[in-house]
Amino acid sequence: MIIETKIVEKPAFTVIGMTETIQPDSCKPPSENAIAALWGRFGMRMQEIQNQLGWRSYGLMLQKPDSGMGAPFDYTAGVQITGECEVPEGMERIEVPAARYIVLTMRGPLDSINDVYKHFWGSWLRENAYEYDGGTRTGKYEFEFYDQRYTSPNDPNSEIDVYFPIRAK
Numbered sequence: 001m002i003i004e005t006k007i008v009e010k011p012a013f014t015v016i017g018m019t020e021t022i023q024p025d026s027c028k029p030p031s032e033n034a035i036a037a038l039w040g041r042f043g044m045r046m047q048e049i050q051n052q053l054g055w056r057s058y059g060l061m062l063q064k065p066d067s068g069m070g071a072p073f074d075y076t077a078g079v080q081i082t083g084e085c086e087v088p089e090g091m092e093r094i095e096v097p098a099a100r101y102i103v104l105t106m107r108g109p110l111d112s113i114n115d116v117y118k119h120f121w122g123s124w125l126r127e128n129a130y131e132y133d134g135g136t137r138t139g140k141y142e143f144e145f146y147d148q149r150y151t152s153p154n155d156p157n158s159e160i161d162v163y164f165p166i167r168a169k
Contacts, residue, residue, distance in 0.1 A: 001112070002119060003159070004105040010163070012098045015058050016049050017078020018042045018091050024070050029111040031153040035059065035075055036110075042077040050085040059144035060094060063135040099133065099140045101163040110153040113144070116162045134165035141165070 018041065022034050030036065039059075046052075060076040076094060087093045102124065106116050125132065134140040142164045149159035 001106060001108050002104050002116060003107045004103075005124075006103050007100065007166070008103055008163075009100050010098065013096050014081050015060060015076065015078035015094045015096060016081055016085070016087055016091055017058070017060070017076045017094070018045070019074055019076040019094075021072050022075045023072045026070075030113050031110045035077075036153075038075065039077045045088065045091075046079060048088040049079055049081065049091070051081045051083050053080040053082050055148050056080040057146040058096075059146070060096065060141045061143060062139075062141055094141075096141050096143070097139055099165040100167060102128075102130065102166050104162045104164075105159055106162065107159050108156055109158065110160075113160065113162070116160075120162070120164050129169050130166040131169050132164065133167040138165070 018038060020034070020038050022038075025033055056079060058076070058078050058080065060078060062074045064071065064073070076092070078091075078094065102120070104116050104120060104124075106113060134142050142162070145161040145163060151158050
């Protein structure tokens with residue numbers, strides 16, 4: 001369930017994490033898909049990353065400009081860092097540029113996260129004076145933000161913020 005919608009200007013930040021190209025699979029719920037498996041592998045290695053900024057995890061997505069629903073995309077499971085640090089083997093450092101975002105906050109189990117994406121792409125963009133401003137064309141990521149409000153995949157009280165880069169039409 002989406003509990004809050006707001007527009008924010010977010011400054012640039014840095015993430016270190018593991019990236020994979022994901023082929024969406026609608027046969028598996030989000031708690032069991034390839035992204036969940038990536039988070040499982042990354043979670044076992046998070047302690048290797050120095051200079052982590054609190055409890056801030058990101059699921060970064062970089063869409064190709066003309067990709068449609070069901071097209072593969074790059075996904076990075078990562079944590080925010082401050083300052084310089086060595087990038088562990090098999091991981092990468094990503095500089096996320098400053099951008100304007102629509103932030104949709106959802107509360108509920110992880111398996112309901114697809115409702116957030118359907119709302120943004122299916123109705124929010126059509127009903128507002130903004131257009132999507134992300135992907136490889138601009139270098140701006142859309143992302144999931146996990147902090148202390150996210151407790152577990154099955155908790156009906158867990159909260160996740162989903163950021164979509166936007167610009168005025």
